[in-house]
Amino acid sequence: MQESEIISREKEWMDAWIAKDVSVFRDILSDDFLLSSARGNLMEKTEWINNASGPFTCKSFIWKEIKVRTYGNTAVVNAFVEQVASVGEKDWSGFFMLTDVWVQQNGKWQVVSRHGTGPLADQ
Template identity: 30%
Template sequence: MKSILLFCCLLTTSFVYAQSSADEKAVLDVEKQRFDAQVTKNYAVLEKVLADDLIYNHSNGNQDTKQSYIQSIKDGKQSYDAIEAQEQKVRLYGNTAVVNGICQVKATNNGQSINTRLRYMDVYVRKGAQWQLVAWQSLRLAN
């Protein structure tokens, strides 16, 4: 009886770990898709991975919604040349994922060139099978 109970506990632990690893990978995949979509101006991907109630806090203190953020890219106010993730750590809490990371961003913001490292935290929520970004907060690091 003890052997069966131990086997069930190990099997459950293995399944939970495998699911967590799969979810962490899925979140990081969506994060990469989002960064790529920001650079390539792929609005279909941005519409899919940004939640309708997104709050996007930029490192300069400005705040956007999903609609205003996508519009700023369409209007050319915000233009990304490259976004390179340098560090990323995902923590899962049920259907919510918190990502802490550092990325290098080359962009133009209202005509001003930017080449900076950002420390960021973002929050994804799984809606059905899709992870969507609901919050972004970043700050500039010394280069």
């Protein structure tokens, strides 16, 4: 059951990005969340929320493949995704590989880390 719950949380997170739903961001992202972006930046929770609710815009996020491996209260997600997104006027659309680390804490699964690679060559 953990796998389906984590996949559901992944989708909830990216749906919230499309909707710019800050309350969902705060619930899903652990206080010590850290993104290592495909563009070579490190971004903590507050900065990610500010960007995702501001200049980072996502129009669609499609899960092409997703694999979840759980280890007690920790889960690692490897995913291949396609997004239509932008930062201001810059297009950030394309295919990406993501690695997310989730921890069961505070009575729920929260993401503590995301690493993105891409955009990849057209698939």
